[in-house]
Amino acid sequence: MTLEILTSDSLGPIRHGFFTRHGGASSGVFAGLNCGSGSSDQREIVAINRARVAEAMGVASDHLIGVHQIHSATVVKVDKPLAEKPRADALVTATPGLALSVLTADCQPVLFSDPDAGVIGAAHAGWRGALDGVLDATVDAMEELGADRENITAVIGPCISQRAYEVGPEFLDSFVDQDPEYARFFANGAGDKMQFDLAGFGLHRLRATGVGHAEWTRHCTYSNPDRFYSYRRSTHAKEADYGRLIAAITL
Numbered sequence: 001m002t003l004e005i006l007t008s009d010s011l012g013p014i015r016h017g018f019f020t021r022h023g024g025a026s027s028g029v030f031a032g033l034n035c036g037s038g039s040s041d042q043r044e045i046v047a048i049n050r051a052r053v054a055e056a057m058g059v060a061s062d063h064l065i066g067v068h069q070i071h072s073a074t075v076v077k078v079d080k081p082l083a084e085k086p087r088a089d090a091l092v093t094a095t096p097g098l099a100l101s102v103l104t105a106d107c108q109p110v111l112f113s114d115p116d117a118g119v120i121g122a123a124h125a126g127w128r129g130a131l132d133g134v135l136d137a138t139v140d141a142m143e144e145l146g147a148d149r150e151n152i153t154a155v156i157g158p159c160i161s162q163r164a165y166e167v168g169p170e171f172l173d174s175f176v177d178q179d180p181e182y183a184r185f186f187a188n189g190a191g192d193k194m195q196f197d198l199a200g201f202g203l204h205r206l207r208a209t210g211v212g213h214a215e216w217t218r219h220c221t222y223s224n225p226d227r228f229y230s231y232r233r234s235t236h237a238k239e240a241d242y243g244r245l246i247a248a249i250t251l
Contacts, residue, residue: 003033003056004227008155010213014113014120015057016249018157018217020227024049029239034229036103036244050246057099057250064099064248067091069124073134075141090123090138094145099250105231106160106221108202109247112138112211114147120249125156130202131175139209152211157247158228161220162187162197165232171196221245 003023007016024033025048030041033049047061054064062081067088074088079095091100092112100122102109108130112121123129123138139149169192175182185201186194199216206214221228234242 003052005056006157006217006219008215008217010153010215011111011113011155011249012115012153014115014249014251016111016113016247017056018109018111018219018247019053019056019245020158021229021243021245022227023052026243029234029241030243032229032243033246034243035246036105039244040241041243053101053246053248054099057248059097059099059250063097064101065091066101066103067124069103071126071128073129073132073137075121075123075134075137077141077145089125089129089134090121090141092119092121092138092141092145093251094119096251099248101246101248103244103246104157104159104221105229105234105242105244108159108198109157109245110135110138110154110202110206111157111247111249112142112152112154113249114142114151114153116151117145117147118251119145119147120251122247122249125202127171127196127198127201130198130205131178133205135202135205136209139206139211149210150212153213154206154211155214156199156202156206156216158217158219158221158245159199159202160222160230160232162195162200164220164222165196165198166190166193167196168193
C-alpha cells in the first residue's frame with residue numbers, strides 16, 4: 001500500500017506532510033505506518049516505516065529528526081542530524097536538508113513555515129504542551145532564526161476532535177485557572193463531563209502569537225481508525241499499545 005500524505009496549500013512550496021497510517025510495514029494493533037520507536041512494535045519494522053517517510057520527504061534516514069517528547073514547552077534549534085533525541089516537544093531550523101518531525105496519536109502535530117526567511121518548525125502539542133506555551137515558544141524560536149512571525153503559516157494536522165475528547169471537571173479547572181476565557185473551548189457533556197476543543201484551543205494560541213495564518217486540517221484521529229492511530233481509541237478498546245503518526249517538514 002502506498003503512503004497517504006496529507007498536505008496544506010497554505011504551507012506553499014515547502015515540502016511537508018501529515019502521514020496517515022497507510023503504507024507502512026507494521027502489523028497487529030500497529031498495522032500500517034507506525035513511526036513510534038517508543039512503542040512496543042518491532043524496532044526493525046519501525047525503522048522501515050521511518051525510512052519510507054524520509055524517502056518521501058527527500059532526505060536521508062538520519063536527517064529525519066525528532067525529539068523525545070515529554071509534553072513540555074521546550075523547543076530545540078537544530079542545524080545538523082542529532083546523535084540523540086533531546087527531551088523537548090518542538091524543533092526549528094533554517095538548515096536545508098533536515099526534515100523536522102513530531103509523533104502524535106490524538107495530540108496536535110503542528111507544522112510551521114516562513115518560506116521567505118527559510119525557517120521551519122514542527123511541534124507536538126497535546127493539551128498540556130499547548131496550555132504551557134509550546135506553540136508560542138516555537139514561533140519565538142523561529143523568530144530568533146530570522147523568521148517574521150507575520151509571515152509564518154502554522155497548520156495543525158490530524159488530532160482528536162471535540163466530540164471525541166471527553167474530560168473531567170478538574171481538566172477544565174487547569175484551563176480556567178490560567179484564563180477564565182478558556183472556558184469557551186469546553187462544551188457540556190454527559191453528567192459532569194466536558195468536551196474539550198483541542199484544535200480550537202491550538203488555533204487560538206497560534207493566532208495570539210501574531211502568526212500570519214493558522215488552520216486545522218479538520219481530521220479527527222479518534223473517529224477514523226482506518227487512517228489514523230488514536231491513543232484514546234486504543235485505550236477504550238483495551239488494546240495493549242498504539243501506533244504513532246508522524247508529521248514532517250523540510251526546506
